[in-house]
Amino acid sequence: MIDRLRFKLSKHFGAKNVLDDFALEVHGGEFVTFLGPSGCGKSTALNLLAGLLQPTAGEIWLDDERLDPLPPERRGFGMVFQNYALFPHLSVFDNVAFGLDVRRVARASIAERVRRMLALVKLEGLEARYPAQLSGGQQQRVAIARALVIEPRVLLLDEPLSNLDAKLRLDMRAEIKRLHQGLGLTSIYVTHDQAEALSLSDRIVVMREGRVMQVGAPADIHDRPRNLFVADFVGYRNVLTLMVTARGVDGLVTAEGSGLRVRGRAEIGPGGAVLAAVRPEDVRLSDDAGAVGGARGMVRLVEYQGREYDVEVVLDSGAVLKARVPAAPKIGDAVGLALEPGRVVLLTPEHVA
Amino acid sequence: MRRGGLVVLVLPSVLYLVVMFVYPFGYGVFLSLHPAKGASGASLANYLGFFGDPWQLRTIAVTASIAVPNTIVTVLLALAVAYAMRRGIWAERAITTLLVLPIALGTVLVAEGINGFYGPKGWLNQLLQLAGVADLPRLTHNYTGVMIALFVQHFPFCFLMLLGYISGIDPALESSARVLGARPWVVFRRVMWPLIAPGAAIAFALVFVMNFGVFPSAVLVGQPAGATRTIAIAAYQQAFEHYDMSMASAIAVVMGLCQLLGLAVVVALRGRLAATGVATVGAGKR
Amino acid sequence: MRGRVWRLVVFVFIVGFTLNLVGIVSHVAVSSLARRWFATPLPGAFTTEWYAYAWHEFQLPQVLTVTATVAASVTALALLLGFPAAYVLARRGFRAKNAVLLLYFLPLLIPQMTYGIPLATSLYRYRIGGTVAGVILANLVPMLPLAIFVLLPFVEQISESLEWAARVHGAGRWQVFRRVVLPLALPGLLTAGLLVLVNTVANFELTFLLSGAGSQTLVVALYYAVFAAGMRPIYSVDAMAVIYMGIVLLILVAALRFVRPTQMVFRLGGK
Numbered sequence: 001m002i003d004r005l006r007f008k009l010s011k012h013f014g015a016k017n018v019l020d021d022f023a024l025e026v027h028g029g030e031f032v033t034f035l036g037p038s039g040c041g042k043s044t045a046l047n048l049l050a051g052l053l054q055p056t057a058g059e060i061w062l063d064d065e066r067l068d069p070l071p072p073e074r075r076g077f078g079m080v081f082q083n084y085a086l087f088p089h090l091s092v093f094d095n096v097a098f099g100l101d102v103r104r105v106a107r108a109s110i111a112e113r114v115r116r117m118l119a120l121v122k123l124e125g126l127e128a129r130y131p132a133q134l135s136g137g138q139q140q141r142v143a144i145a146r147a148l149v150i151e152p153r154v155l156l157l158d159e160p161l162s163n164l165d166a167k168l169r170l171d172m173r174a175e176i177k178r179l180h181q182g183l184g185l186t187s188i189y190v191t192h193d194q195a196e197a198l199s200l201s202d203r204i205v206v207m208r209e210g211r212v213m214q215v216g217a218p219a220d221i222h223d224r225p226r227n228l229f230v231a232d233f234v235g236y237r238n239v240l241t242l243m244v245t246a247r248g249v250d251g252l253v254t255a256e257g258s259g260l261r262v263r264g265r266a267e268i269g270p271g272g273a274v275l276a277a278v279r280p281e282d283v284r285l286s287d288d289a290g291a292v293g294g295a296r297g298m299v300r301l302v303e304y305q306g307r308e309y310d311v312e313v314v315l316d317s318g319a320v321l322k323a324r325v326p327a328a329p330k331i332g333d334a335v336g337l338a339l340e341p342g343r344v345v346l347l348t349p350e351h352v353a
Numbered sequence: 354m355r356r357g358g359l360v361v362l363v364l365p366s367v368l369y370l371v372v373m374f375v376y377p378f379g380y381g382v383f384l385s386l387h388p389a390k391g392a393s394g395a396s397l398a399n400y401l402g403f404f405g406d407p408w409q410l411r412t413i414a415v416t417a418s419i420a421v422p423n424t425i426v427t428v429l430l431a432l433a434v435a436y437a438m439r440r441g442i443w444a445e446r447a448i449t450t451l452l453v454l455p456i457a458l459g460t461v462l463v464a465e466g467i468n469g470f471y472g473p474k475g476w477l478n479q480l481l482q483l484a485g486v487a488d489l490p491r492l493t494h495n496y497t498g499v500m501i502a503l504f505v506q507h508f509p510f511c512f513l514m515l516l517g518y519i520s521g522i523d524p525a526l527e528s529s530a531r532v533l534g535a536r537p538w539v540v541f542r543r544v545m546w547p548l549i550a551p552g553a554a555i556a557f558a559l560v561f562v563m564n565f566g567v568f569p570s571a572v573l574v575g576q577p578a579g580a581t582r583t584i585a586i587a588a589y590q591q592a593f594e595h596y597d598m599s600m601a602s603a604i605a606v607v608m609g610l611c612q613l614l615g616l617a618v619v620v621a622l623r624g625r626l627a628a629t630g631v632a633t634v635g636a637g638k639r
Numbered sequence: 640m641r642g643r644v645w646r647l648v649v650f651v652f653i654v655g656f657t658l659n660l661v662g663i664v665s666h667v668a669v670s671s672l673a674r675r676w677f678a679t680p681l682p683g684a685f686t687t688e689w690y691a692y693a694w695h696e697f698q699l700p701q702v703l704t705v706t707a708t709v710a711a712s713v714t715a716l717a718l719l720l721g722f723p724a725a726y727v728l729a730r731r732g733f734r735a736k737n738a739v740l741l742l743y744f745l746p747l748l749i750p751q752m753t754y755g756i757p758l759a760t761s762l763y764r765y766r767i768g769g770t771v772a773g774v775i776l777a778n779l780v781p782m783l784p785l786a787i788f789v790l791l792p793f794v795e796q797i798s799e800s801l802e803w804a805a806r807v808h809g810a811g812r813w814q815v816f817r818r819v820v821l822p823l824a825l826p827g828l829l830t831a832g833l834l835v836l837v838n839t840v841a842n843f844e845l846t847f848l849l850s851g852a853g854s855q856t857l858v859v860a861l862y863y864a865v866f867a868a869g870m871r872p873i874y875s876v877d878a879m880a881v882i883y884m885g886i887v888l889l890i891l892v893a894a895l896r897f898v899r900p901t902q903m904v905f906r907l908g909g910k
Binding site: 359360362363365366367369370371373374375376377378380381382384430433434437438442443446448449450451452453454455456457458459460461462463464465466467468469470473474475476477479505508513514516517520537559562563565566568569572573585588589592593598601602604605608609612 | 642646650652654656657659660661663664676678679680723724727731739745748753757760761763776777844858861865868873877880887891899900
Binding site: 047050051052071072073074075076077078079081082083085087088089098099102103146147150156 | 536544
């Protein structure tokens with residue numbers, strides 16, 4: 001079991017800064033996710049850690065060992081690739097055995113460990129199959145077994161679920177969670193899917209254009225995004241510009257606009273403009289158009305989403321708010337709106353980036 | 354609308370090839386069994402004549418002595434270079450474009466160029482003299498000349514073909530093998546070679562078949578009356594110097610059988626070299 | 640470290656080979672411009688008179704006319720017969736498909752000297768051998784499959800749903816072909832046409848076996864000139880070679896705007 005993995009990495013391709021002084025310390029047994037849209041540098045970071053790319057500058061330390069000068073085969077990591085990268089000419093057994101085989105582990109021990117690993121990922125009986133004869137989910141399990149069987153010091157996962165269909169993705173997500181909880185492996189996971197990141201991780205690193213936007217526990221990222229980019233990425237689909245009207249001694253400010261009044265934490269004095277980010281789930285609708293601290297608006301779109309309805313409301317001020325509600329209003333209805341207290345994130349203009 | 358109706362559109366091209374390719378082939382085989390002189394009815398006289406005449410039979414050995422070593426060298430070098438270039442190199446587009454030249458220009462021009470460049474008065478010999486090489490070996494109008502001509506012609510062909518093939522192999526396979534602990538050589542032997550082998554086998558077969566049919570190079574940069582009198586030259590001479598189309602066809606059939614034999618060897622070897630399984634090889638990105 | 644040395648060796652080899660090619664080609668070009676050239680790095684004096692000499696001595700006007708006729712006819716016929724075939728192969732599966740593909744593949748696989756002799760024998764028997772028509776018909780044998788295999792991926796790229804969309808919106812079969820399929824296939828036709836053109840101009844064996852006195856293409860005339868070296872000054876032979884090279888390069892440059900160099904050789908695997 002490793003104690004900690006720390007790194008500080010930069011990668012330039014020509015004049016382009018793909019990764020800019022990306023620094024992090026990962027603790028032993030921790031599950032860390034790099035989250036961001038495509039092109040944010042998350043996969044580059046993972047490939048640098050694996051040794052598949054050479055950093056332009058920076059170092060990687062695993063406990064007291066410096067890893068960055070080592071070729072990938074000497075880092076002792078396991079990696080699961082987006083397209084699984086199973087060897088098409090090898091059977092399931094030989095795919096999983098590959099890492100042990102090149103380490104010259106004894107035959108009997110290989111057979112024993114491969115068998116145990118295949119049992120762990122529930123693939124008993126498929127040893128002789130070839131990758132082309134497996135379903136996507138089975139290929140995924142083989143890829144995971146192949147990475148785990150070598151008892152890697154760190155497990156790297158590069159968007160391992162993105163090639164699966166929606167239902168299988170949920171199943172495999174739970175599977176990965178189960179394996180991590182059972183084995184306690186230090187894991188670094190790359191994804192663009194915030195739900196995956198929130199459900200799997202101990203810590204999330206939100207990235208954009210090669211820079212870290214925010215690092216924190218899933219709840220932190222979810223409830224307290226530090227800037228507009230993170231807020232938008234984790235589902236704050238409503239952003240309203242409000243004016244600060246008061247600031248209390250406790251640091252809480254009151255902001256108003258579009259008929260709404262919200263309270264929250266922001267480093268800005270009265271008269272300043274703030275952005276209020278709110279999730280659709282935290283917008284309440286009521287028939288009572290005159291609710292306290294609420295605004296009035298008219299329903300212009302209703303979409304059925306299964307259990308709930310997505311509703312778009314045009315406020316009297318002209319602003320549009322998206323709400324997710326349990327009961328469907330009718331299009332053209334006049335409604336009152338309120339924002340769930342404590343669920344509104346206030347961002348000052350310097351947090352827009 | 355009948356779904357099968359459109360299929361008639363392949364008929365013109367199929368008919369054309371049947372009339373102009375399959376029929377002549379069959380006619381050639383028929384002709385080879387009916388010698389120009391002598392009795393009516395089928396006879397193996399042409400084949401017996403070919404195999405009984407050392408001067409003719411020798412062409413098989415001569416052709417093989419050119420085709421076999423040349424194919425091995427060409428494919429091995431092309432494989433090494435294409436493998437080393439699988440992730441791209443500096444000025445790749447310029448280099449590959451230049452490599453297309455000998456393929457596009459064809460054997461006759463390359464032969465004339467080699468006669469000049471490698472000839473006794475050519476630039477290469479001048480350079481070697483400057484470098485102080487005393488005993489200048491003769492490089493044209495002999496076995497060496499044909500070897501050079503075929504290599505110049507077929508190396509680019511083989512290289513470009515393998516480069517396209519190798520660059521179509523998912524790079525993540527190599528990455529994952531490395532992360533799993535395999536050194537570069539082990540990656541080649543255990544992962545890449547089994548995937549490349551089918552392509553290398555096809556390349557080998559194609560180059561061998563082309564080498565075995567060598568004609569213009571053997572005439573223009575070789576010694577067509579001696580050391581490089583290949584089987585294609587023998588067939589040509591029968592047809593257009595002795596006007597014995599029957600014997601010429603027989604020699605062409607023997608040439609075709611030798612090429613088939615080469616293919617069969619490759620297929621057999623491939624079965625033993627490469628593991629089973631399906632290779633995931635796309636069209637290639639380059 | 641060892642990997643870097645290895646890469647360097649490979650790089651030096653490939654650069655050496657390329658330089659060698661440049662040497663081969665430019666030796667011909669320099670020679671064609673030499674008044675006299677004997678074992679010196681460059682000729683003492685340059686002249687362009689060998690071009691005029693070659694033009695008359697090798698009857699290039701007539702040879703070039705034949706070359707153009709053959710190349711244009713083969714290209715047109717290959718596209719005309721090849722496009723419908725490629726279209727069907729891309730769109731439909733049918734029982735004999737593998738046999739048909741094999742039939743298309745064989746003329747490309749089997750060397751021309753092997754099937755050229757029986758082909759020449761048959762064509763001379765019907766008195767087509769030795770004529771321009773014979774040269775065209777023979778060249779079409781490998782060029783038709785070439786056109787088909789080049790066209791195939793281009794047609795495959797045209798989504799069939801585009802044709803369905805056109806049908807749904809009221810276009811008849813012919814209109815679908817004229818207004819949807821043909822415009823979208825144009826890059827493919829252009830590519831295939833250029834590749835057939837350059838291959839026909841450069842194709843030696845079949846033309847050589849089938850051509851008579853008045854039906855030689857440039858490359859065959861060049862062969863005879865090189866074969867009979869000593870009959871005429873080598874500089875004039877090289878001048879003819881440069882003219883040939885110029886024509887091929889012109890078509891090649893046009894072709895390379897549409898295809899990558901690796902696509903100029905056989906597509907491995909696949910179909």
